[in-house]
Amino acid sequence: MNLDSKQSLNRREFFSYITVGWVMFSASVGGLLSLCFRFTYPNVNFEPEMEFLAGAPTDYPSGVDERWKNLYGVWMVKQEGKLIALSNICTHLGCIPNWLPAELKFKCPCHGSGYYMSGINFEGPTPRPLERFKIGLQPDGKIKVDKTKVFRWEKGEWDSPDSFLEV
Amino acid sequence: MLRELFNKLSDPIISFPLVTIGFYLMLKHYKTFGSKKFAYWTVAILIPVTAWFLSDHNFFSIISTPDNIPIIILLVCVAFFTWFALHKAALNDTRIEEGLGPIEATPENREKVWSWPNLVYTELFAMIACTAFLVVWAIVFKAPLEESANPTWAPNPAKAPWYFLGLQEMLVYFDPWMAGVVLPGLIVAGLIAIPYIDTNPKGNGYFTLKERAMAITAFLYGWLVLWVYLIIVGVFLRGPNWTFYGPFEYWDFHKVVASFNVNLSEIIWIKTLGIGLPKNLVVREIFGIILSLAYIVIIPPWFAKATRVGRNLFKDVGAIRYYIFMFLILMTMSLPIKMILRWLFSLKYIVALPEWELNL
Ligand code: FES
Numbered sequence: 001m002n003l004d005s006k007q008s009l010n011r012r013e014f015f016s017y018i019t020v021g022w023v024m025f026s027a028s029v030g031g032l033l034s035l036c037f038r039f040t041y042p043n044v045n046f047e048p049e050m051e052f053l054a055g056a057p058t059d060y061p062s063g064v065d066e067r068w069k070n071l072y073g074v075w076m077v078k079q080e081g082k083l084i085a086l087s088n089i090c091t092h093l094g095c096i097p098n099w100l101p102a103e104l105k106f107k108c109p110c111h112g113s114g115y116y117m118s119g120i121n122f123e124g125p126t127p128r129p130l131e132r133f134k135i136g137l138q139p140d141g142k143i144k145v146d147k148t149k150v151f152r153w154e155k156g157e158w159d160s161p162d163s164f165l166e167v
Numbered sequence: 168m169l170r171e172l173f174n175k176l177s178d179p180i181i182s183f184p185l186v187t188i189g190f191y192l193m194l195k196h197y198k199t200f201g202s203k204k205f206a207y208w209t210v211a212i213l214i215p216v217t218a219w220f221l222s223d224h225n226f227f228s229i230i231s232t233p234d235n236i237p238i239i240i241l242l243v244c245v246a247f248f249t250w251f252a253l254h255k256a257a258l259n260d261t262r263i264e265e266g267l268g269p270i271e272a273t274p275e276n277r278e279k280v281w282s283w284p285n286l287v288y289t290e291l292f293a294m295i296a297c298t299a300f301l302v303v304w305a306i307v308f309k310a311p312l313e314e315s316a317n318p319t320w321a322p323n324p325a326k327a328p329w330y331f332l333g334l335q336e337m338l339v340y341f342d343p344w345m346a347g348v349v350l351p352g353l354i355v356a357g358l359i360a361i362p363y364i365d366t367n368p369k370g371n372g373y374f375t376l377k378e379r380a381m382a383i384t385a386f387l388y389g390w391l392v393l394w395v396y397l398i399i400v401g402v403f404l405r406g407p408n409w410t411f412y413g414p415f416e417y418w419d420f421h422k423v424v425a426s427f428n429v430n431l432s433e434i435i436w437i438k439t440l441g442i443g444l445p446k447n448l449v450v451r452e453i454f455g456i457i458l459s460l461a462y463i464v465i466i467p468p469w470f471a472k473a474t475r476v477g478r479n480l481f482k483d484v485g486a487i488r489y490y491i492f493m494f495l496i497l498m499t500m501s502l503p504i505k506m507i508l509r510w511l512f513s514l515k516y517i518v519a520l521p522e523w524e525l526n527l
Contacts, residue, residue: 070319070320072319088319091521092338092342093338093347095325096320096321098323102421103423107408109322109325109408110321110335111338111339111409112339112408112410122428123425123426123427123428124339124409124426125339125342125515127515127516127519127521127526128521154522
């Protein structure tokens with residue numbers, strides 16, 4: 001019996017079976033891989049906008065303003081006649097520092113780096129100050145913050161007229 | 168009062184030297200440390216001390232966080248197995264001194280058994296016990312569920328998983344490139360390199376300290392003092408803003424610790440020489456660069472010439488192994504060195520070149 005069934009499968013049939021088998025196998029593996037590939041792209045993108053309008057310069061009291069922190073990751077700091085848009089990403093390893101109003105400093109919860117209101121680092125392991133974003137006035141008097149352009153202190157970029165607003 | 172004292176003592180500035188001294192004493196007097204009497208006494212003393220510790224509210228609340236309980240179990244295991252290895256090593260070393268072989272080499276211990284059923288049964292039993300333990304664990308302790316991830320907000324303190332807290336503690340003293348990439352990479356590479364560097368044929372299949380003193384000391388220092396101790400600090404003694412909190416201290420978010428850090432270049436050019444920082448980056452950091460290079464390049468050959476340990480080592484393992492070994496040791500020692508410099512001089516970076524993302 002066993003022998004019969006073996007003999008009923010000739011060479012040509014065997015190859016057609018195996019071709020079908022291979023095609024199905026490759027198709028399913030390919031499908032699975034393409035699903036995996038699709039999975040690496042998020043369905044919804046929560047990335048904060050890179051540009052936003054931040055109202056009028058008079059909206060901000062002097063000191064640190066946290067209204068854009070959760071939405072865009074930006075602190076607006078008004079100090080000594082300047083309004084700046086300060087990044088809220090620690091320059092040590094990228095944690096999110098907290099603003100401590102009582103101590104007048106930003107303090108990082110990850111390894112304890114501390115920054116002055118201006119963004120200059122003074123304690124903890126961080127090697128350089130917080131970064132500033134490009135800030136400018138639109139013709140209608142609204143502030144526009146552009147996060148695609150950063151200004152780094154150690155490169156001497158904080159003197160650039162785009163890095164602050166005179167108020 | 169006593170609690171205050173414990174809070175003070177556990178500050179890394181004090182506890183790190185204490186742990187290092189303790190480590191030295193432990194290996195120096197390992198025959199005492201590894202004796203059963205010592206173990207019994209330690210346990211006898213530790214039980215009331217632990218009870219007293221647990222009676223403190225702040226201590227208890229840190230210890231009993233569901234996340235932290237397995238860490239405590241692991242720490243107990245680390246302590247036990249360290250003692251156990253030294254206990255066995257002490258017995259064997261005494262026997263070897265008397266001219267008898269190690270216990271593992273006695274005829275009755277040389278007898279061989281089959282892996283099936285002897286080993287497989289033990290493994291099966293261990294598997295079942297582990298599973299049962301984990302099931303009970305999962306029922307008793309709930310996994311903490313936190314709010315959904317938010318890229319513009321971080322919990323305070325933000326802690327890595329416990330096994331990475333040694334690295335996180337290292338990051339307090341180093342640039343992310345060093346503590347996050349170079350040093351962990353060297354740890355892995357160094358562990359892989361051990362069998363190629365270590366040419367000592369002794370200690371194969373039996374416990375001993377005396378015949379492998381250098382290897383065991385070097386490894387255990389890195390493991391117990393620079394890894395496990397830092398994990399303890401990171402898990403139990405670091406609170407909001409990564410500030411240090413003693414074991415009995417309340418995690419007060421407003422605890423202010425002044426820690427104004429300066430770079431070596433600032434100390435030398437501004438404080439000592441009284442002139443401003445030079446404009447040229449390399450000139451500005453030249454002292455740090457020279458010091459770091461000297462540390463890596465000059466110490467190994469000097470050590471091989473000037474000290475007896477170095478000479479013997481050089482002779483035993485050959486030049487290439489010697490230099491690799493010394494390089495790994497020097498990199499290991501860079502952590503305690505930087506910790507001490509930070510504590511003594513508020514030194515932030517020896518070479519600070521944020522313009523090139525290079526800070527040592
Ligand atoms: S990430 Fe902020 S201190 Fe390390």
